[in-house]
Amino acid sequence: MTAATPTTQDELKALVGRAALDYIGHGRIIGIGTGSTVNCFIDALAQQRERIIGAVSSSEATTQRLRAHGIRVFDANEVEELEVYIDGADEIDPRGFMIKGGGAALTREKIVAAQARRFVCIADQSKWVEVLGRFPLPVEVIPMAAQRIIRQFAALGGTARVRLRDGAPLVTDNGQHILDVTGLAITDPPAFESMVNDWPGVVTVGVFAHQRAHVCLLGTPEGVRTITFDGPGR
Ligand SMILES: O=C(CO)[C@H](O)[C@H](O)COP(=O)(O)O
Numbered sequence: 001m002t003a004a005t006p007t008t009q010d011e012l013k014a015l016v017g018r019a020a021l022d023y024i025g026h027g028r029i030i031g032i033g034t035g036s037t038v039n040c041f042i043d044a045l046a047q048q049r050e051r052i053i054g055a056v057s058s059s060e061a062t063t064q065r066l067r068a069h070g071i072r073v074f075d076a077n078e079v080e081e082l083e084v085y086i087d088g089a090d091e092i093d094p095r096g097f098m099i100k101g102g103g104a105a106l107t108r109e110k111i112v113a114a115q116a117r118r119f120v121c122i123a124d125q126s127k128w129v130e131v132l133g134r135f136p137l138p139v140e141v142i143p144m145a146a147q148r149i150i151r152q153f154a155a156l157g158g159t160a161r162v163r164l165r166d167g168a169p170l171v172t173d174n175g176q177h178i179l180d181v182t183g184l185a186i187t188d189p190p191a192f193e194s195m196v197n198d199w200p201g202v203v204t205v206g207v208f209a210h211q212r213a214h215v216c217l218l219g220t221p222e223g224v225r226t227i228t229f230d231g232p233g234r
Contacts, residue, residue, distance in 0.1 A: 012124035012219030017041035019224045023120045031112040033087025034059040034105035058112045059105040085116035090135040096213040096229030097189040101138030101206035113211040121213035125220045136180035138206035145201020158184045
């Protein structure tokens with residue numbers, strides 16, 4: 001009997017979540033991101049949790065899920081370097097540049113990704129784009145700077161809105177707000193990331209160019225497509 005072809009987005013997320021297990025060694029502490037695709041990875045990892053010592057987590061939500069599965073969570077300051085960081089993305093392009101932060105965890109995601117030697121991005125095929133910017137770009141900001149940063153994005157042709165939850169500004173795990181920016185085509189992600197990072201009041205911009213993926217496991221109905229971005233210039 002052959003397994004049914006994965007077709008729904010949830011099935012594709014489960015597929016790449018399981019595939020990411022091949023990228024973790026034994027007896028290590030690994031970095032783990034946030035989101036529904038990562039949740040599939042965590043649930044698969046829970047079946048073999050003795051393989052790892054534990055994880056550095058990128059959000060309170062991920063920490064709770066890891067602990068519920070009996071996986072030890074380390075503070076980022078306790079660990080010097082991680083072998084690998086596993087996380088999803090809202091968009092990923094052919095160079096491994098990503099937009100992240102749909103789950104509002106972008107700041108901690110960037111911190112944990114920076115500690116890791118390899119970033120393995122797990123995503124269903126809907127996340128693959130030629131140019132970043134279709135997905136509203138999340139930017140974590142200090143609340144008192146929000147309106148000025150909104151005007152700076154308007155000057156670039158973008159429309160930025162404060163993300164709401166239950167009618168009030170969403171408050172991140174770091175106590176800050178999120179702007180979601182539409183109308184941008186991010187053709188030079190490294191330059192764009194550096195520019196926005198320089199604006200006073202920006203905590204983190206959701207372009208991951210300096211912490212781009214080394215590998216993407218892309219879920220398709222034909223199976224997992226493995227795309228590697230290693231090479232000159234890394
Ligand atoms: O950046 C993220 C959270 O801040 C996620 O990786 C991104 O939003 C993708 O989420 P999902 O796997 O649920 O589609």
